[in-house]
Amino acid sequence: MLRYLLPLAxxxxxxxxLAKGLSRDPRAVPSAMxxxxxxxxxxxxxxxxxxxxxxxxxRGKVWLxxxxxxxxxxxxxxxxxxxxxxxxxxxxxxxxxYKDKPDEARQWLARNGNPYLAxxxxxxxxVGIEYGVYGVPETFVIDGDGRIRYKHLGxxxxxxxxxxxxxxxxxxx
Amino acid sequence: xxxxxxxHRLLLPLVLxxxxxxxxxxxxxxxxxxxxxxxxxxxxxxxxxxxxxxxCLVCQNQTLAExxxxxxxxxxxxxxxxxxxxxxxxxxxxxxxxxxxxxVRYDPPFKPVTWLLWLGPFALLALGFLVxxxxxKRRAGVRAPLTADERARAARFLDSGS
Numbered sequence: 001m002l003r004y005l006l007p008l009a010x011x012x013x014x015x016x017x018l019a020k021g022l023s024r025d026p027r028a029v030p031s032a033m034x035x036x037x038x039x040x041x042x043x044x045x046x047x048x049x050x051x052x053x054x055x056x057x058x059r060g061k062v063w064l065x066x067x068x069x070x071x072x073x074x075x076x077x078x079x080x081x082x083x084x085x086x087x088x089x090x091x092x093x094x095x096x097x098y099k100d101k102p103d104e105a106r107q108w109l110a111r112n113g114n115p116y117l118a119x120x121x122x123x124x125x126x127v128g129i130e131y132g133v134y135g136v137p138e139t140f141v142i143d144g145d146g147r148i149r150y151k152h153l154g155x156x157x158x159x160x161x162x163x164x165x166x167x168x169x170x171x172x173x
Numbered sequence: 174x175x176x177x178x179x180x181h182r183l184l185l186p187l188v189l190x191x192x193x194x195x196x197x198x199x200x201x202x203x204x205x206x207x208x209x210x211x212x213x214x215x216x217x218x219x220x221x222x223x224x225x226x227x228x229c230l231v232c233q234n235q236t237l238a239e240x241x242x243x244x245x246x247x248x249x250x251x252x253x254x255x256x257x258x259x260x261x262x263x264x265x266x267x268x269x270x271x272x273x274x275x276x277v278r279y280d281p282p283f284k285p286v287t288w289l290l291w292l293g294p295f296a297l298l299a300l301g302f303l304v305x306x307x308x309x310k311r312r313a314g315v316r317a318p319l320t321a322d323e324r325a326r327a328a329r330f331l332d333s334g335s
Binding site: 026027029030031032033036099124125126129130131132134135 | 274
């Protein structure tokens with residue numbers, strides 16, 4: 001009996017593992033930044049280049065850092081979701097304008113509406129690397145102690161907001 | 174769901190780069206290309222070795238050295254910058270691991286979560302050998318020559334049967 005059951009058991013185990021492997025997004029690399037302090041941004045404000053983006057005022061509150069660029073198609077698609085979610089939950093939404101030309105970024109905001117309190121201009125992508133960014137859009141949830149608690153890779157749909165980000169934010173608040 | 178944006182990310186730069194190719198050939202180097210640090214030949218070699226040991230996060234089956242993704246270029250420049258600053262290879266590896274996790278390394282570190290990864294193939298090989306040895310033994314057992322004692326007993330049975 002064992003000589004038939006054993007291969008079957010091995011086959012089933014492998015089938016389960018492989019099926020799980022197939023259903024996962026290979027681009028979604030577990031972030032090494034979770035629970036680490038959010039790196040300092042220290043970049044000029046996109047709309048007021050004389051000023052440095054200041055997120056210190058968010059100490060003690062949960063806030064979002066959305067990595068976007070004018071050359072990124074999905075960034076435009078998730079803009080209404082971010083805008084509505086931030087308004088409804090009263091969450092501060094900041095942007096990291098990643099590897100973009102400031103002029104084009106400003107035009108993009110003018111065209112699509114600007115949901116961000118402010119965006120930092122990361123022209124050479126150096127701060128993006130500090131955050132472990134590798135695919136735009138990405139969205140970080142940062143807690144009141146200034147720690148990264150969650151990272152979302154890719155487009156945020158209303159459903160993803162409800163099922164992934166909102167529970168994390170509510171648990172932190 | 175992620176397939177569509179992925180495709181955009183891949184196709185759009187491709188199409189754009191094809192369209193812009195003639196312009197790019199005429200134009201000066203890209204304005205925001207980070208200035209490459211000047212390195213000694215020994216540092217160049219180290220930079221190359223590090224770039225071969227790190228994964229490009231955008232096109233995941235290429236190393237930083239092989240990839241032309243903008244992020245890979247940035248990371249290569251970062252390696253050069255850090256070498257110029259006198260950082261050690263281990264410090265530079267660490268810098269990327271801290272931000273991108275073990276996945277950024279082309280050779281994953283040997284630690285409890287990766288034991289299965291490193292030892293699994295050897296365990297499977299050992300298991301295979303075990304099965305092989307057992308099977309061979311069993312087969313050899315079938316064909317093993319009879320001992321003198323067994324021969325005598327067999328002869329007795331055959332004699333008494335006829």
